[in-house]
Amino acid sequence: AELSSEAVPEAxxxxxxxxxxxxxxxxxxxxxxxxxxxxCGSHGSGMxxxxxxxxxxxxxxxxxxxxxxxxxxxQNIKGATALTxxxxxxxxxxxxxxxxxxxxxxxQTALGNTALMQAAGAGHEKVVDSLTRHGAAIDQQTIAGDTxxxxxxxxxxxxxxxxxxxxxxxxxxxxxxxxxxxxxxxxGHAECVRALAEHAAAEKAAEKAAA
Numbered sequence: 001a002e003l004s005s006e007a008v009p010e011a012x013x014x015x016x017x018x019x020x021x022x023x024x025x026x027x028x029x030x031x032x033x034x035x036x037x038x039x040c041g042s043h044g045s046g047m048x049x050x051x052x053x054x055x056x057x058x059x060x061x062x063x064x065x066x067x068x069x070x071x072x073x074x075q076n077i078k079g080a081t082a083l084t085x086x087x088x089x090x091x092x093x094x095x096x097x098x099x100x101x102x103x104x105x106x107x108q109t110a111l112g113n114t115a116l117m118q119a120a121g122a123g124h125e126k127v128v129d130s131l132t133r134h135g136a137a138i139d140q141q142t143i144a145g146d147t148x149x150x151x152x153x154x155x156x157x158x159x160x161x162x163x164x165x166x167x168x169x170x171x172x173x174x175x176x177x178x179x180x181x182x183x184x185x186x187x188g189h190a191e192c193v194r195a196l197a198e199h200a201a202a203e204k205a206a207e208k209a210a211a
Contacts, residue, residue: 009034012049015058020049020065030070046076054086054094062094072103079110088118092126095119105136112142120148120164123157132167145175153180158191165199 008028011019024030034047047055050070053062062082066072072082083103086094095115099105106114116136119127128148132138139147146154149169152161161180165171171180181200184192 009047009049009052012052012058012061013056015053015056015061017061017064020061021068024068030065030068031074033076048074048076048082050074050082051076051080051085054082054091054098055089057089057091057094059091059093059097062097066097066101072098072101073107075109079108081107083107084109084113084115084118087115087124087127087131088122090119090122090124090127092124092130095127095130099134105131105134106140108140108142112144114140114148116140117142117146117148117151120152120157120160121155123152123155123160125157125159125163128152128160128163129167132163138164138167138169139173141173141175147173147175147180149173149180150175150178150183153184153189153192153196154187156184156187156189156192158189158195161192162195165195171196171199 008020008023031048033045034049034052048070050062050065050072053065075081081103083095083098083105084107086098108114114136116128116131116138119131141147147169149161149164149171152164173179178186181193181196184196
């Protein structure tokens with residue numbers, strides 16, 4: 001079911017609950033999709049009102065929609081869900097909200113990205129920490145073979161990278177022939193290189209001590 005008018009999704013973008021809830025009370029479907037690029041920005045078509053709320057960081061609206069039965073498992077045209085959209089935009093409370101309502105933590109988008117990868121790639125270390133604490137698969141790979149650690153190194157997000165290392169990310173995995181450390185070196189991301197080198201040295205020392 002698509003939203004025929006832009007007024008409701010535009011209200012959702014603003015976080016204006018009243019027009020959205022009035023529309024639902026008048027028989028509107030909570031999981032209706034929006035095809036309006038005006039309302040949904042660059043996130044593609046197939047956006048539900050819940051997805052719009054997650055993208056824009058409107059916790060009150062998201063809660064209201066979930067209370068009315070909004071489905072957290074639905075995907076937009078790019079395979080993104082409410083959870084992945086909240087994660088890539090750094091909204092920790094909305095990530096937690098989606099998880100409490102049964103969102104699949106390791107869901108992969110059309111390109112194979114998970115919420116953890118999205119958060120790592122955008123440098124949202126608090127979201128990375130939250131997802132790892134909730135049991136996200138740390139070493140899951142995209143279609144291209146990238147892990148969250150590689151993505152953090154490639155995008156130069158040392159805080160997110162250190163968070164992943166503390167959570168047990170495997171720094172030896174490779175994509176396109178490169179480890180996370182090699183990506184960081186190739187891109188000239190000094191702080192990421194330092195963090196990965198320190199981690200490798202600590203692991204080596206631990207192995208030596210255990211031998």
